[in-house]
Amino acid sequence: MFLAYLFIVGIIIYTVTPIYRIFSLSIKPVGAWFSTQVELIPREITFLNYQTLSSTRFPRWVLNSIIVSSSSTGLTVFVTSMAAFAFAFYNFRAKEKIFLLVLSSMFVPGVLSAIPLFIIFAELKLINTYFSIILPGVAGAFGLFFMRGYIRGAVPVEILDSARVDGASEITIFFRIVLPIIKPGIAALAINSFTGSYNDFFWPLIALSKSDMYTVQLGLSIAQGAVAAGGGVSWDILVAGTMVSVLPVLTLFALAQKYFVKGLTMGAVKGAG
Numbered sequence: 001m002f003l004a005y006l007f008i009v010g011i012i013i014y015t016v017t018p019i020y021r022i023f024s025l026s027i028k029p030v031g032a033w034f035s036t037q038v039e040l041i042p043r044e045i046t047f048l049n050y051q052t053l054s055s056t057r058f059p060r061w062v063l064n065s066i067i068v069s070s071s072s073t074g075l076t077v078f079v080t081s082m083a084a085f086a087f088a089f090y091n092f093r094a095k096e097k098i099f100l101l102v103l104s105s106m107f108v109p110g111v112l113s114a115i116p117l118f119i120i121f122a123e124l125k126l127i128n129t130y131f132s133i134i135l136p137g138v139a140g141a142f143g144l145f146f147m148r149g150y151i152r153g154a155v156p157v158e159i160l161d162s163a164r165v166d167g168a169s170e171i172t173i174f175f176r177i178v179l180p181i182i183k184p185g186i187a188a189l190a191i192n193s194f195t196g197s198y199n200d201f202f203w204p205l206i207a208l209s210k211s212d213m214y215t216v217q218l219g220l221s222i223a224q225g226a227v228a229a230g231g232g233v234s235w236d237i238l239v240a241g242t243m244v245s246v247l248p249v250l251t252l253f254a255l256a257q258k259y260f261v262k263g264l265t266m267g268a269v270k271g272a273g
Contacts, residue, residue: 019246026050026243030236049240057211058241061219066248068133068215069198075138076193077186083139084147085174089160099148106141114206121207132207133215137197143189150185151178187256195249216245 025033026049028042086092087099121132155178163173179186204218214222220241223234 019250022239022243022246026240033235049236050244052234053237053240053244056223056237057214057219058216058237058244060212061214061216062244062248064130064213065198065216065245068130069194069248071130072134072137072197073190073193075134076140076143077190079139080143080147080189081151081179081182081186082174084144084151085178087144087148088151088155089157099144102141103145104141106145110202114203117203118206128208128210128213130213133200133204136203137193137200140193143193146189146192147182147185151182154185155181191253191256194252198249216241220245 024039024042027045027047029044029046029048032042032044087095117136118127121127126132159177160173163177168176198215199217200215201217201221204215208214208218211219211222220238223237
C-alpha cells in the first residue's frame with residue numbers, strides 16, 4: 001500500500017511540476033529567471049508579463065480556440081452519440097463492414113488527408129473561417145468506437161423495448177432515455193475531443209493564414225517564430241501565453257473530472273458483466 005501511495009505521489013509531482021514551473025516564471029521578472037537560487041515561491045512577483053501579453057493579439061487567439069474547440073466538441077458529441085446508438089442497437093445491411101471501414105480510418109495518418117481536405121475547403125471558399133477548422137474534427141472514428149461500446153454496456157435493451165411498446169419514437173428514446181444514461185460517457189468524450197481540438201496545431205497551420213483567425217497554439221508559435229527571425233524571442237509573452245493557454249483545458253477537466261473517470265470505467269464494467 002505504501003508503494004502504491006508513493007507511486008501516486010510521484011505521478012502527481014511529475015505532472016504538476018512543469019505547470020507550476022511555468023506559472024512561477026510567468027509571475028517573475030525576466031531578469032530573475034536565470035537566478036541560480038532555488039525558489040519554490042518567487043520572492044519578486046510581477047504581472048507585467050501578463051500585461052504585455054494582453055496588449056498583443058493573444059486574447060483573440062484564445063477566443064478563437066475556445067470557439068473552435070467548443071463547437072467541434074458539441075458537434076462531435078452529438079453526431080457520434082447518435083451514430084453510436086444506431087450501430088449499437090439497430091440492424092441494417094453491412095453494419096459491421098461499415099463500422100470496420102470507419103475504424104480503419106484511425107490507422108490513416110492525418111497528414112495524408114491534409115491536402116484533400118484543403119482542396120475541398122478551398123473549393124467551398126471556407127479557408128480562413130471557423131468552419132475550416134471545426135468540421136474536420138467532427139465524427140471521428142475514435143468517438144464512434146468509444147460511444148458504441150459505452151452505449152452497449154450502459155443502456156439496457158429492456159428499457160428501449162419497453163419505451164417502444166409504450167409508443168415512444170426513436171428520437172424520444174434517444175434524447176429522453178439514452179442521453180441521460182450515457183452522460184458520463186459523453187463527458188469523457190467531450191474532454192477528449194475538446195483537448196484534441198484545442199491543442200491541434202498542424203491543421204490550423206494549413207487552413208489559416210489570417211492572424212485574426214489563428215488559434216492560440218498556432219498564434220504563439222508563429223508569433224515567436226517571427227520574433228526569433230528578427231534576432232530574439234519574447235520569453236515574457238511566450239511563458240505567460242503558455243500559462244494562460246492551459247487554463248481552459250484544466251478548468252474543463254476540473255469541472256468534469258467525476259464524469260470523466262466514471263465515463264471511462266462504468267461502461268467497461270457493465271459490459272464485462
